[in-house]
Amino acid sequence: MKNHGVNVTVRLVVIKNNKLLTEYTKEKDFFFYIGGHMEHNETMLEACLRETREECGEEVEFKFQKVLYIRDFIWTEGDDHCVEIFVLGDINKFEEIEHRFDLEKEPGTHWLTWLPIDKLPENLLPHSLTQKLVVDYRAGFPKEGEYVGKMDK
DSSP states (O other): OOOOOOEEEEEEEEEETTEEEEEEETTTTEEEOSEEEOOTTOOHHHHHHHHHHHHHOTTOOEEEEEEEEEEEEEETTTTEEEEEEEEEEEESOSGGGTTOBOTTSSTTSEEEEEEEGGGOOTTEESHHHHHHHHHHHHTTOOOSSEEEEEOOO
16 A cells, blocks of 8 residues: 555634634535645745635635644545644734635635534534534633644535
């Protein structure tokens, strides 16, 4: 079996006005946290800033607050292995980015949306981490850099 290596991914947790910023994928009908793979020679902060610009627009600024979670995502069917770092932060835009299309995907298939933190849908992935995030949000995110291990979608 060929070793494909492990990717490192940053996932941005941005909550404004009691709403969580997510991206929706129409063809697979689920929401997920914005972010993406870190590039070679890129720091975690640089990846957060780049991913924010790529997904929210060049004029959007990301303010790093802290690392919330580190999880293993191992999808054997898709031959994917990632270490995901969930980073709490803030951005300088709100309504302006609602329904902004992901320009790197087929037109009209992926877009940003703000979801009420108290009514997050079952199809926000990863589901088990989202449940934990809501509890931690209500407690003011008391921990930092918590390793949550391998979690299913």
